[in-house]
Amino acid sequence: MAQEKSNSPNTDSLAESLDVSKQILEALQDMNALNKKLLWEAQVTRRTLDTIRTTLARPVLSDVHDFINRAQLSFLDTLKAIKDGQLSFSRFGDGEMRLMLREDYKLTFQKNSPQLASDLKKILTEPAENLLVGFPHLYRDNHWSGVWSDIWDQMKPLLRDIRVVGNSHVSRPVFFQHTGQFGVEAWRDLWEQKKISIITGKDSRFELIQELFDNASQSRFMYSAPKNAYEELEAVRESALQDDSDLTLISLGPAGSVLAYWLAKAGKQAIDIGHISDSYQNVFKGGSWPETKSAVIPR
Structure with a gap:
């Protein structure tokens, strides 16, 4: 009489595990397909919103462009004007403009205050004769479209009596990308065989790199709060x-x-150089983008 074969407990468990695994795999595949669809829809929505934002910002950007065409010096002409006129230089970027015009705006390394906003505004409305004001390079990306759409209606009247502005981005990576070694030499010419003082935050990441500064006759640091x-x-x-x-x-x-404005008013030449060393390192040495680095060196 033949014996009937029966499945062992191990065989039953293996079959159940395989079935559960198959169900999990199918569920994951469904989730993956759903995520791809959601991602595609999000990308379409973002492109649509970007198009709407760009369209709405176009009149503002056109107005900013008109001001830049009328008043802004090129990268190299900005530095030439500083050198030829022995001018001081105060730079305005999105941070300075928003601190000046938005009470609730602050930076991670600089809180806002009515007095700071007032002093920034004075740079534009009570100009120093020996000071060149820097105005941002015109970008049309989402970030800057948003900035100009937000503040231009208040910024424009402050610029009414200003005939010439420099380019604030002369100490940014874009300057070195566009001008290369010519830009390096233009900066170096400003302090050729001069005694220089560098004012920066204590423990800040600013470096007096040789490629830019080794032609100064002397250098010393003065420190502020980081x-x-x-x-x-x-x-x-x-x-x-x-x-x-x-x-x-x-x-x-x-x-x-x-500070550059205050020192200019007192007859002392002062140049706001911002992230110039980090910008040089980014373009010529493959260093990190300036804003990705900590404002101060961790101790």
């Missing part, structure tokens, strides 16, 4: 006015724009 530098800017100004350097270079964010 964050919220504007809070002690008056004390920094007094120290800078007592300094006997030929040229003061400033890397202090929005506070640096104000």
